[in-house]
Amino acid sequence: MQVTETLNEGLKRGYNITVTADELDAKVNEKLSEAQPEIEMKGFRKGKVPMALLKKQFGQRLLGEAMQESIDGAMNQHFEDSGERPALQPEVKMTNEEWKEGDDVHVAMSYEALPEIPEVDLKSLELEKLVAKADDAAVDEALANLAETAQDFKSRRKGSKAKDGDQVVIDFVGKIDGEAFEGGSAEDYPLVLGSNSFIPGFEEQLVGVKVDEEKDVTVSFPEDYQAENLAGKDAVFSCTVKDVKEPVAAEVNDELAQKFGAEDLDALKGQIRERLEAEYAGAARAVQKRALLDKLDEIVSFDLPPSLVEAEAKQIAHQLWHEENPDVEGHDHPEIEPTDEHNKLAERRVRLGLLLAELGQKAEVEVSDAEMTQAIMNQARQYPGQERQFFEFVQKNAQMQQQLRAPIFEDKVIDYVFELAQVTEKEISKDELQKAVEDLDEE
Template sequence: MQVKETLNDGLKRGYTITVTAAELDEKVVGKLKEAQPEVEMKGFRKGKVPMAMMRKQFGPRLMGEAMQDAIDAALNEHIESSGDRPAAQPEMKMDNPDWKEGDDVVVNVTYETLPNVPSPDLSDVALERLVVKADEAAVDEALKNLSESPQAKTFAEKKGAAKDGDQVVIDFTGKIDGVAFDGGAGEDYPLVLGSNSFIPGFEDQLLKAKAGDEKAVTVSFPAEYQAAHLAGKEAVFDVTVKEVRAAKAPELDDELAKKFGADDLEALKGQIRERLEAEYKGASRAIAKRKLLDVLDGMVDFDLPASLVEAEAGQIAHQLWHEENPDHQGHDHPQIDPTDEHKSLAKRRVKLGLLLADIGQKAEVKVTDQELTQAIMNQARQYPGQERQFFEFVQQNAQFRQQLQAPMFEDKVVDHIFAKAKVTDKDVTKEELQAAVEALETED
């Protein structure tokens, strides 16, 4: 078996792998001997089938396996001895496509190797981290917004006609072609007008209704309604309005706090303060991370595998096209060619991805099984009632696990760099933090 270098240009590598006919034949014979004890054939006892007959019966299939095994072994041995790290799956092409048994096998192999990434001195990285404290004004504003949420609303009986935002207490019976249908009736139902919780058009017909009114509300079920036997059909609801209630601003007191799971108002304020500061911290970290990536981008320079850049540019162009054309869900669209801007962004992403991976590897940064399991559990909560199916999907899908693990690894590497860098805290207002976030989004 011979491996001969044919290309060494930057990160591009090319080799010719030659497996002689004698080597292939030896491997085939070895496979036949290994299988012989278990082979049965008419006219022969188990394990006693002559090698010549076995070769005639199984030789062609085993020749293909032997050929692949030999080429794979030669390539793996070469990669291990050379220290190359292919950026993608090597391309392999038969040099003699008209090969027949008895000929040597000659395969041309090409790939791009990952570059040697320089190690920046992380202590030279200087960053500013924005710090915002949740003051009383911010807590009071958040508490006020909370008190105006649907969950906090209370209603009190009112005289006069119902208007948008009022609550009407109703009895109703729905009929199609004069016949009541299952699930179409209710008593003492509190319906907030404008909540869009009923069939489109239902709530509008109760505007200006008064307590004691009886109304016939005619609506049509949507064509895509979940109950197929009702979809697209017209229904008439006999509605009795029993009470009209107006929304009432709740008191900022312990009773309000209990609606949100807190023991009292002070405990609720404490929870709000913690949530606000967590949001501020998250925004601050995103800004600091972006600045860190900008600094790292300027600290080092190295060759990039063209194949990775090309693939990343294509993905960016494809994603942005779909964002600009949200109504086009499929992939049967015109060819999307990356622009120079897409290619520039792709180069940055590939460069920083390789750099962070190298820093993380050298620092022995790991995502633990426990951390990955927790991430999977967090994802599973987005599919209530289907958690088991989600876990089974994750167990069978290594690519999805990698998609979960990659951003976790990156965040841990970023934290490692923060710990090594010179980071200075700067107290700012929430308005200044928001302005910095908006500036970041504009740059993106």
């Protein structure tokens, strides 16, 4: 087998690989020898079929396997000997298209090699870590929002008309063709108008009612209603309004705290403070991460594989085009040509991606099975009722697994760099932190 270099310019590589006919023949004979003890054929005992007969029967089929294995072996040996890694799958094609059995096989292989990544003195990096504390005002604001979600209702002044969002307390009896039906009646039922908890059209007809008013509500059960005996039928509900209540925020006290699982109000405030500061820490990390990436992009430079940059630029251009044209859901649109801005951003992403991958590899950073499972579970929550199908889809889809693994790996490498860098803390206000985060979006 011969491997001859034909191209070596920058990161571009080209090689001609020759697999001789004798090598192929030897590989076919080797495969037949391995299989011979298990082969049975009419007229021969198991394992006693002559090689010449086996070769006539199976040689042609094994020749293709031998050819592929020889080429793959030559490529793997080349990468092992050279220490190079291809940026993308190498392009391999047979150059003697008129090949026939007994001829040598000539193959051309071309690829772009991943560049050598320069060493970075991570301990010399100087970074700033923003720290924001949750003050009493922020905690009180969060408490007020919780009180809104845990709203109570109080009776409106008698004679007031019910509005959307109010709670009406009603007695009702539902009838179909004048006959009351099972499950269609209730007393003192608290119904929030606009909650869509009743049959479509029911709640809207109670807007404007007053206490002691009697009103017939006419509705049609949906065709797909769960109770088959009611599906698609018209019904009349005779309603008596016993109270009309307006929503009011719950009082901020121990009772409110207990609704949210806390022992008392002080305990709830403590939980809110912890949650807010965890949110602040996440925002501060995003700012610190951007600062690190900017610094690495500034101090590290190396050649980039053009194919990776081109693919990344096209992806960026395509994604941004869809963000600007949200009405176009599919990909039936003209090809999007990347701009200079897209290419510049692609170069940054590829450079930083290769650098972080190198740093992670040297630090032996790995994504555990538990971390992957958690990532899949988080993603699966976006498909309620189809979690199992999503799990099975990910298990069979290597590309999807890589999409989920990549951000976890990147974050772990970032944390590794943070541990080595010189990090100084700077305490700031919540508003200053929010401004720093907003500035990220503007860059």
